[in-house]
Amino acid sequence: MLELIVSDMDGTLLDRNVHVHPQNAKMLMKTYNMGIPFIVSTGRNFTEAKALLDEAGIRCPIIGLNGAILFGRNGEVEYEVALPDETAKNIIKKGTAEGYYLEAMTSKNVYSSSKKERILGMTELIHRQNPDLSREECQQRATQSHEVNAIEYRDDLLDLIDKDHQNILKITVLHVDGQKVLNPLAEELKNEFKNIYTTSSFENNLEISRQGATKGDAIKKYCDDHGYNLENILTVGDNFNDVTMLEMAGYSYAMGNAEPGVKDVAKYETDTNYNAGVAKAIADALKRTQTI
Known part of the structure; x- marks a missing residue:
């Protein structure tokens, strides 16, 4: 049954x-x-x-x-x-310093460090699902999508912890070169932070959460x-x-x-x-x- x-x-x-x-x-x-x-x-x-x-x-x-x-x-x-506050802060600092596009998720919402990068990411996702569409059509769909317009954009994701006192549940790192860049980053993060779990939901992202999540x-x-x-x-x-x-x-x-x-x-x-x-x-x- x-x-x-x-x-x-x-x-x-x-x-x-x-x-x-x-x-x-x-x-x-x-x-x-x-x-x-x-x-x-x-x-x-x-x-x-x-x-x-x-x-x-x-x-x-x-x-x-x-x-x-x-x-x-x-x-x-x-x-x-949730990720421990210090772990989340250090990952955000490291990602920002090394020029990665970052997103942070809490129980309230998804927070992005760049609307432009969010649109580019959604454009790539839509294009992978619809290779027959032009890049311009995919970008138009992405710009109008709920995934772009329903989230919040922050200049500094650290404010979520330091000012809003929210728990960070997941951090996503995105890079145009995909897993050839993100796989070494995942190994580096796992060596530095023993209490994290890393995975990927598509080629160009790395998702970081706490062990057991x-x-x-x-x-x-x-x-x-x-x-x-x-x-x-x-x-x-x-x-x-x-x-x-x-x-x-x-x-x-x-x-x-x-x-x-x-x-x-x-x-x-x-x-x-x-x-x-x-x-x-x-x-x-x-x-x-x-x-x-």
């Missing part, structure tokens, strides 16, 4: 236009009516995720920021795992708290920040568009996010568990 469905968003639940694929929404309504609950597990924060879920008529708990925070169905924070940790805690058996849950994702939740689930699916290393971890493979891979993974798991 399938007890719980958990899905990543970008590259998974969302289609090439960064909306929930209609077939995915239809399947989730079907399983909801069957009594099988659904959770989103994403690198996004609550406001970023909720806008897209609302658009599709989906209301569910949200594991955000790669597992650093859990929001209930009504947006209340049920728990969070992974999607896998969050899902295990959620299942323990609600009495779900990990062997009877479905998880589906496409990138390396999904690996910890794919490793623990009885029914784990890598998207057809997933990174090769992610496919190696998952038990099964489904279709791409363009072709409603989440809906197809759920249909397959329902058959395997004889739920239908």
Whole structure:
């Protein structure tokens, strides 16, 4: 019996236009009516995720920021795992001094050090999903997107800690040269700060959170708290920040568009996010568990 469905968003639940694929929404309504609950597990924060879920008529708990925070169905924070203040400050100082573009996430919002860089990052993401579109079309979509206009821009991200007294849950470092630059930076940070966890959700970013703030940790805690058996849950994702939740689930699916290393971890493979891979993974798991 399938007890719980958990899905990543970008590259998974969302289609090439960064909306929930209609077939995915239809399947989730079907399983909801069957009594099988659904959770989103994403690198996004609550406001970023909720806008897209609302658009599709989906209301569910949200594991955000790669597992650093859990929001209930009504947006209340049920728990969070924050970076120590000094660790967060030192990472921000280092990234700023070395010229990286940085974003910091708290329970309240996403904060960016540069709107221009945020637009460039979103343009690249949209272009990867829609290679047939021109750069100009992708940039126009990015400029008008919720992901650009719903976040806050700060000249100094340290003010979040020193002046606003907010807990930093995740820091994202972005670089145009991708993992050939970011992988060495990740190793350098892990050697310097023993209490951090690093991962990536696409080629050009590095995501830094506290140890224990992974999607896998969050899902295990959620299942323990609600009495779900990990062997009877479905998880589906496409990138390396999904690996910890794919490793623990009885029914784990890598998207057809997933990174090769992610496919190696998952038990099964489904279709791409363009072709409603989440809906197809759920249909397959329902058959395997004889739920239908």
